[in-house]
Amino acid sequence: MAEPVSKTLALSGGVGGAKLCLGLASELAGPDLDILVNTGDDFEHLGLPIWPDIDTLLYTLSGRANQVQGWGIEGETWNFMEALETLGGETWFRLGDRDLATHTWRSQALREGRHASDIVASLASTMGIEAAVYPMSDDPVRTQVHSDEGDLPFQHYFVRRQCEPEVTGFSFEGITSARPNQTVLRTLQQGGYRRVVICPSNPYVSIDPILQVPGVWTALRDAVAPVIVVSPIVAGLAIKGPAAKMMSELAVPVTALGVAEHYQRRYPGLVDYFVIDESDATLAPEIEALGIRVEIAPTIMKDLQHKMTLARHCLALEAM
Template sequence: MIDHAAKRSVLALSGGVGGAKLALGLEDVLPAGELHVLVNTGDDFEHLGLHISPDIDTLLYTLAGKANPSQGWGLEGESWHMLEALAQLGGETWFQLGDKDLATHLWRTHRLAGGQALTAVINELASQLGVASRVHPMSSDPVRTTVHCRSESLPFQRYFVEQRCQPEVTGFSFEGIGNARPNREVMTLLRNGAFSQIVVCPSNPFVSIDPILQLPGLWQALADNPAPVTLVSPIVAGIAIKGPAAKMMAELGVPVTALGVLAHYCRHYPGLVNNFVIDASDATLASSIDEPGVNVVVASTVMKTRDDKQSLAHAVLDLVEG
């Protein structure tokens, strides 16, 4: 096994729950402070006057050891008194805001209203939570994911939370992405060759990773970087371990397999992926993957325990030779 302490920093691209699992494993096995996570902000939204950053908060709570272990998002030991009182007033309660979690949103909204950029606010929040890794919003500029369905188009959180992913999906768009600037610090680190490896966590390709990669100049900067890019499939044996990725793939006519995942990335971001990690249950698919320049690796990618997360992290990091 490679001595990861001898390597440079690692950049991980992540959405929420699924990506946070691997990010935690990577943080466990890397030297303190050597993990950088570039996080989707396309599902950020304004609710009840507050700036909500669901994917970032999931990452922060997970890395801080504060996440609710049974659901993967939100805070452990949460209470819901505010939401109960809001319901009595006839307010909107479709998006669950716990009492502890509410403090995060109030704090962030106050900082943003004071003129701080989202990148600076999240850096400070991570420090307050005791997170050693660097958690980077993909951009300080607003990007908002819209889910286009058969019946209507919905803001992502309305589709995901209020409608529980039930409407049939026909496509996605990212409002504001053409004018959004990729995270400046991450772009500088890429230019300076600071990373030994870039890892695309097993997050939803369409609504977690696409918003990051479609920022102007971002995916090209990753593809042109000498650090190899490793993609971990979020689809295992035809299902998504967490979230609606498999349902979305089926509705969009994309094969609900690891092959379908790789085909999506290779079609939209040619030359980006160097290593593709699939689960052992999909090992028979390995011989069917013939994308030029892509090395296929079979590993155990289902992360139920902390050991599972660390084992997958080691498998991913060991793809870079010492």
């Protein structure tokens, strides 16, 4: 008799997604959680490879994340940044002293010719993370934000310009030739996942890049495993980041329904379950009218208990 399938695949961007991933990691045995992470936010800065979503995942899952700040490392120090400022260096993207070690270590690994997935696996292992963390692709993909100020590389829009420009759309440089992570794709194609959880990350700049790596979204659609989306919009607000502002600028309703419509229009037949917050319960009929089952749950994750509760809600959903 074949072993029962117990693995969960999570798709995640940075902070919001990492919260649910921590909940999932707390509920599942290490080998039962694979996480496929957006790399469209990656960029080169001061000569170093900065991979913000990957690092947020690693720092969160290993208990290193700064809880108050929402990014970076707990107990971080800023002496490098301070010294760089006195030299007139670029300081708009804040690199902490400890965080810098991750980028420097990675930079050397890349120079040695190692692949992104191999590098992430080493970092995760060194940090004692049991879940498998995979970059969506070993090939570079770079999110460009189209805006009223022209095309901006993602971190320039997000950090340097503090999301102020009005967005008109997005593109992902390099995506048409990016190869998906082979381990995840193979596991998907072999029916090795019991469910797929799309974390409450930004649909446009965190999840779309992952889904648009050639072969990914269709493999997810064709798998028996149900695809469960957790809405990043609650009561018309983005819990974290610029999702609500982007939706508004794109003239999309800033609601969980707007998110569901985005996924259903762009990836027809992909989503099986849509998890919305209790405060959005009245949206359920309209989302179900799209052909998506709705699960109502407390989706705001203020502490580990909330993360675990939401994870349990997702893990209770089965293939129909």
